Amino acid sequence: MRSEFCNALVGRSGNENVLFMTGDLGYMALEPLQEALGERFINAGVAEQNMISVAAALSRQGFEVWAYSIAPFCYARPFEQIRNDIAFNDLPVKLVGNGGGYAYGVMGPSHHAIEDYGVLLTLPNMRVYAPVFNEDISAVVNCLSSELRPSYLRLGRGEAPDGYVIPQYAAWRQLTYGDGIVIIAVGPLASTYIGAFEKLPKTQRPNLWAVAQMPISANPLPSELLSQISSAPALCVAEEHVKRGGFASELALYLAEGGKMPKQFRHHYALAHTYGTYGSQQFLRSLSALDEGTLLSTIAEFAPTSV
Amino acid sequence: MQARRRLLKMHFESGVGHIGGNLSSLDAIMVLLHEFVMEKDTFVLSKGHSAGALYTTLWSLGRLSDADLRTFHKDGTVLSGHTPVAALPGVPFATGSLGHGLSLAAGTALGFRFKQSSGTVFCLTSDGEWQEGSTWEAMIFASHHRLSNLKVFIDHNELQGFGKTATVASMSPLWDKIKGFNAHLQIVDGHNLDDIRRATNVETDSVSIIVLKTRKGHGISFMEDRMEWHYLPLSKQQYDEASAQLSIR
Structure with missing residues (x-):
């Protein structure tokens, strides 16, 4: 960027x-x-x-x-x-x-x-x-x-997959559409999930939202997102930021104060500064369970079971 | 002398310390604000703990009233122990954490240059404040940019919060360290008003540094050069004695 x-x-x-x-x-x-x-x-x-x-x-x-x-x-x-x-x-x-x-x-x-x-x-x-x-x-x-x-x-660096039509810039944007859980990712991290999520069947595919502006008090959640949160089996937040004081903390407080708590809540976040080993951003994201594979596991956790 | 008395009265009525550093800087603040700082200029009190001296000077200029000063340090006041945020005209920044003011002054001076304003920036620092790394960052910046519209005063009373500057973290003499910069350096008696005026009037082609050799607690015999008056408030007996000393003078 x-x-x-x-x-x-x-x-x-x-x-x-x-x-x-x-x-x-x-x-x-x-x-x-x-x-x-x-x-x-x-x-x-x-x-x-x-x-x-x-x-x-x-x-x-x-x-x-x-x-x-x-x-x-x-x-x-x-x-x-x-x-x-x-x-x-x-x-x-x-x-x-x-x-x-x-x-x-x-x-x-x-x-x-x-x-x-x-x-x-x-x-x-x-x-x-x-x-x-x-x-x-x-x-x-x-x-x-x-x-x-x-x-x-x-x-940071945020690159859309080939062929993906990037929606016009906004504080809140929905990037993928489906019947699965709701995932909110902060900043460029959101762009890394699009390709994998697009390949999922619609029944599992999450409604992926990217948030680009904070705090929530100045950029409230769109009504469509609130509606999805209330009906989805789970809400998951992914952010390249430590757990304490991050976006998920503010979101959880916002939802609790508004009486709009999700059925389940998952948080993927940056674990620490002090790993014993170092590597690329992708490597460190994986150590923090922020990679697309781990997100897919979270999605699978809430996927409808076949009869 | 009237301002000195009013300063003591304000601190006594509010039960507030920091008197020593206010008394060492009051003469310079009075001279600068009464005679040098015009509408187009800016004064930055980097040693925010001398807010009392600044408020008293603003009172002497008619910009604050007796009623205002009586609120000093009390619940609901705008006259906080260190300068407040955006509450007083002519007090552009809330200071109190040492090591900010010289950068704020340098930025203001650079802005004046960009705007082609003829304004001058006056900045008063403490001597202990030169132990802050950020003050030296600011000195490098001001020197590099040859901010000739910046006049920096150092209240060199040689005492800080918990000891003498020479025994806590000595740079003595401080001016030897400053001499290496692209700056114009003067060392004057910080309680001699004519000396302050002369030094301030000197036109320079780089940042002007004026070391004011001062005494903490200046004017009150039992306070002068005594570290404890960095923090202590006055008792009634001490206030009466100090007032008597100022009346005799």
């Missing part, structure tokens, strides 16, 4: 109000943006705390400020600066974390971002965008540009 993101911002570079800050990242990726923005492209160096406070101060003056880094360096290192300087003041700084979840795979746990939106959504007024497909980025950048609140963009 990074190149799409770069292209989308290049498209906005004619706006003199746009400022872009990076924590010394973007080599072999953001050069076109650097060229397009000139002095409004600010490499703040390896100093993320300062970058975030500077971004807050620039935003306070009305600039449209984007602050970019590898995801954990963008939200974990400077968390207090995000909290005190951006969120307390409700400033519409756009935090951009490249490589959400396990995207940096074998690079090691320092580069994994599996508690990003959980911690950020504890802050007042924070908005999170986790686009599903690379093709979403243009629309998401437009959303963020007009966002009046602090926001965080979790970039």
Whole structure:
């Protein structure tokens, strides 16, 4: 999604109000943006705390400020600066974390971002965008540009299977249709299930939904999804994020408070930063039971038994 | 002197400490806000625990009333112990966690440059605050971008929360470390108003650093250079004695 993101911002570079800050990242990726923005492209160096406070101060003056880094360096290192300087003041700084979840795979746990939106959504007024497909980025950048609140963009890699027609970007989208359980997946993870789910018979095929914006309080569930949850044998949430404080926690609370509890609830989530071995994003997803094979097992658990 | 008395009264009435660092910075805040910080400028109080000195100065400017100051630190007040969020005109950021203000000031100065504004950013830090890594990140940034519209004041009272800066995490002398940056450095008596004025008036082509040599608890004999007045509130007897000392002066 990074190149799409770069292209989308290049498209906005004619706006003199746009400022872009990076924590010394973007080599072999953001050069076109650097060229397009000139002095409004600010490499703040390896100093993320300062970058975030500077971004807050620039935003306070009305600039449209984007602050970019590898995801954990963008939200974990400077968390207090995000909290005190951006969120307390409700400033519409756009935090951009490249490589959400396990995207940096074998690079090691320092580069994994599996508690990003959980911690950020504890802050007042924070908005999170986790686009599903690379093709979403243009629309998401437009959303963020007009966002009046602090926001965080979790970039990853989301590729649809060949021949799949990607629905137009929205906070909530249904990606597969069937008579099976309901599955909600956060961000690009959703795109990894489409191919396998499409091959299932309709009786087992889940109604797969992708959520791309949080919190739920600002992006309530569509009525169609609520209706499916009430009638389905189970609701399953898959997210490349730790269990505590993730999307499923908020969803469970939302459903409980609304008296709309599903019949059964399953949660697939990122297990930990500290496996003894490392590998690709796909490898780490498998260790966390986020791979399509494990999801298929969950679907089979609730499949109608043949007579 | 009137502001010093009002500061003490406010802290006494509210039973609030942090008096020492307020008294060491009050002279500079008064000079800056009364004589230098205009409408187009910004003042960032990085040492947010000197909020009392800032509120007292705003009172002396007529921007806060006696009734406002009586709410200091009380339930329902906007005058919190460290500067509040978006509650007071001219107080752009809620500070109190040390190490944020210089970055906020540098970002504001850079924004002024982008806007081609002639505004100046004034930032007051503590000396203990220079133990924060983020302050040095900000110093690198301000120096690199040659933010000549940024004037940074260091309330160098040599005492911090739990000891002397020289014995807790010494950088003494702090200015030797700053000299290596692309900055204009001045060291002045932080209680000599003319010295503060002269240093502030110096035009520079890079970020201006003005070390204010100050005394914690300045003006009250039993507080001066004593660490405990970083935190302690005044008893009635101490308040009466301090008031008497200020009246004699």
